[in-house]
Amino acid sequence: MKTMKEIIQSYGTSMVSLCFIIGVPLCYVLIPDQVNSIEENRTLQQMPKLHIADILQKQYQDDMSSYLNDQFPKRFALHKQKVSLEHALGNNEFSSVLIGKNDMLFQDIPAIEDTKIKQLSDTINSFVKQYHKINIHMLIAVNKAEIYPENLPAHITLPSQKKTLSSFYKTLNKKIKITDIEDHFLDQKKENLYYRSDHHWTTKGAYEAFQVYLKNDLKAKNTLHYEPYVIHQTFQGALANTSGYYSKKDDQVEIYVPDKNDPDVLVEYVNEKEKAASVYVESKASSSNPYEVFFGGNHALIQMTTSSDTDKRLLVIKDSYANAFLPFLTPYYHEITVIDPRYYMDDVNDLMKNRNITDVLFLYNFNTFFTDSSLVNLLQ
Numbered sequence: 001m002k003t004m005k006e007i008i009q010s011y012g013t014s015m016v017s018l019c020f021i022i023g024v025p026l027c028y029v030l031i032p033d034q035v036n037s038i039e040e041n042r043t044l045q046q047m048p049k050l051h052i053a054d055i056l057q058k059q060y061q062d063d064m065s066s067y068l069n070d071q072f073p074k075r076f077a078l079h080k081q082k083v084s085l086e087h088a089l090g091n092n093e094f095s096s097v098l099i100g101k102n103d104m105l106f107q108d109i110p111a112i113e114d115t116k117i118k119q120l121s122d123t124i125n126s127f128v129k130q131y132h133k134i135n136i137h138m139l140i141a142v143n144k145a146e147i148y149p150e151n152l153p154a155h156i157t158l159p160s161q162k163k164t165l166s167s168f169y170k171t172l173n174k175k176i177k178i179t180d181i182e183d184h185f186l187d188q189k190k191e192n193l194y195y196r197s198d199h200h201w202t203t204k205g206a207y208e209a210f211q212v213y214l215k216n217d218l219k220a221k222n223t224l225h226y227e228p229y230v231i232h233q234t235f236q237g238a239l240a241n242t243s244g245y246y247s248k249k250d251d252q253v254e255i256y257v258p259d260k261n262d263p264d265v266l267v268e269y270v271n272e273k274e275k276a277a278s279v280y281v282e283s284k285a286s287s288s289n290p291y292e293v294f295f296g297g298n299h300a301l302i303q304m305t306t307s308s309d310t311d312k313r314l315l316v317i318k319d320s321y322a323n324a325f326l327p328f329l330t331p332y333y334h335e336i337t338v339i340d341p342r343y344y345m346d347d348v349n350d351l352m353k354n355r356n357i358t359d360v361l362f363l364y365n366f367n368t369f370f371t372d373s374s375l376v377n378l379l380q
Contacts, residue, residue: 048060082244092153092156093108093153094242094243094244094245095242095243095244096108096242097239097242097243097245098152098153098156099153099243099245100148100151100152100153100156101150101151101152101153102151102196102249103196103197103247103248103249104144104148104151104196105196105197105198105237105239105240105243105245105247106143106144106145106151106152106158106239107143107145107199107239107367108158109143109145109158109159109161109366109367110159110371111159112159112164112370112371116370117164117167117168117171117370118171119376120168120369120370120375120376121168121171121172123375123376123379123380124172124173124176124362124379125171125172125173126379127379128172128173128175128176129173130349131352131360132175134352134357134358134359134360135177135358135359135360136173136175136176136177136359136360136362137176137177137178137179137213137217137359137360137361137362138172138176138177138178138179138361138362138363139178139179139181139209139213139361139362139363139364140165140362140364140365140366140369141181141201141205141209141321141363141364141365141366142161142162142165142181142182142185142365142366143161143194143199143365143366143367144193144194144199144201145158145161146160146161146162146182146366147182147185147186147189147193147194148189148194161182161366162182164366164370165180165182165366177216177217179209179212179213179216179217180212181208181209181212184208184209184211184212185205185208185209188208191204191205191208192204192205193205193208195235195237195251195291196247196249196251197235197236197237197239197240197246197247197250197251198235198237198238198239198240198251198291199237199238199239199365199367200237200238200291200320200321200324200365201321201324201365202251202253202254202324203228203253203254203255203256203324204228204254205324206321206324206325206328207226207256207328209325210325210328210329214328214332218332220332223261223331224258224259224261224262224331225258225259226256226257226258226259227256227257227258227259228254228255228256228257229254229255229256229257230252230253230254231253231254231255231285231290231293232252232253232285232286232290232293233250233252234250235250235251235252235253235290235291236250236251237251237289237291238289253285253290253291253293255280255293255294255327256327256328258331262330262331263306263307263308263330263331264277264306264307265277265278265279265304265305265306265307265330266304266305266306267279267295267302267303267304268302268303268304268305269295269296269299269301269302270299270300270301270302270303271299271300271301272299279294279295279304279326279327279330280293280294280295280327281293281294281295281296284296284297291320291323291324292323294323294324294326294327295323295326297320297323298320298323298340298342298343299338299340299343300339300340300343300344300345301337301338301339301344301346302337302338302339303335303336303337303338303355304326304330304335304336304337304338305334305335306330306331306333306334306335306336308330308331308332308333308334310332310333310334311334311358312332312333312334312358312359313333313334313335313336313337313355313356313357313358313359314329314333314335314336314337314357314358314359314360314361315337315338315339315351315352315355315357315359315360315361316329316336316337316338316339316360316361316363317339317341317348317360317361317362317363317375317378318338318339318340318361318362318363318364319340319342319363319364319365319368319369319372320340320368321363321364321365321368322338322363322364325363326338333359335355337351337355337357339351339378341372341374341375341377341378342372342374344378348378348379362375
């Protein structure tokens with residue numbers, strides 16, 4: 001005969017199971033579906049519409065599975081707790097994000113195959129040959145693992161970005177002016193060059209890279225004084241959102257405001273058919289991704305016109321690292337055309353001709369440059 005304790009335990013387990021079985025579906029019904037995940041910076045799956053064709057092709061089943069995962073009650077809060085527990089037990093990698101010392105988060109940088117290096121160099125060299133009268137510049141920013149390897153998790157070693165870049169640069173047309181920032185960044189590594197929780201460089205990092213570009217490539221002196229202003233104090237970036245690991249050490253986002261001698265600038269977001277008199281989008285400063293304060297994030301095509309006393313016209317082919325770098329360029333070019341190959345689908349040759357381009361700058365971070373195929377597609 002069962003004791004009272006055994007009866008309570010038995011009924012208790014049954015009641016918990018029953019509450020879970022009834023409660024979870026009830027939450028799906030009563031709690032409104034979320035459209036966006038602020039933490040993950042993405043759109044969540046909505047309830048799929050029922051179509052026979054989708055069922056036969058198993059699309060409906062896949063969409064329903066994504067819907068149930070995305071709309072699970074308190075999904076992200078539970079995920080954060082799971083990550084915190086696993087990290088406490090010694091796991092330092094979540095969704096290809098490495099949790100390093102001092103709560104510094106790193107991208108897992110893959111080894112780059114020789115075939116990828118050759119494909120990129122052949123494509124860029126062909127482009128340079130076509131535009132042999134135009135000044136071609138290149139700045140490939142190393143990622144933080146190259147500058148702060150001592151903060152990587154114990155027993156983790158990532159491929160040498162310096163070695164890969166050195167091999168790549170040797171294959172390029174000598175006409176290309178290369179800005180190599182690694183040595184300068186190593187000298188300045190005590191500065192806050194990269195966000196702790198994000199994959200981007202900070203505005204300080206972008207500024208230091210610009211100093212190297214200005215001195216080595218433009219052969220010009222910096223005539224402007226910049227004052228840093230903090231516009232966001234509690235930034236938790238893409239690597240934190242991807243991994244679900246949030247440090248108590250928040251990042252700060254800054255903008256560098258030049259003195260009164262800076263040129264006027266008109267920014268045109270071509271596809272959006274919008275214009276602005278500033279490179280900053282103020283509303284983004286208080287958003288979940290304050291790095292988008294620079295131009296509001298990524299766009300297919302941006303056209304900037306400045307009051308600078310020069311006839312130089314620059315085309316920047318870039319990824320998101322360039323967003324914090326571009327404001328520093330405005331005193332040195334009359335026009336700056338910016339394209340992101342991940343979103344720009346038109347003919348780059350027509351753009352070069354129509355904008356009377358005199359200079360081209362390839363501005364990327366290492367990881368995107370060697371893993372994304374959109375640049376090759378654009379130039380080919």
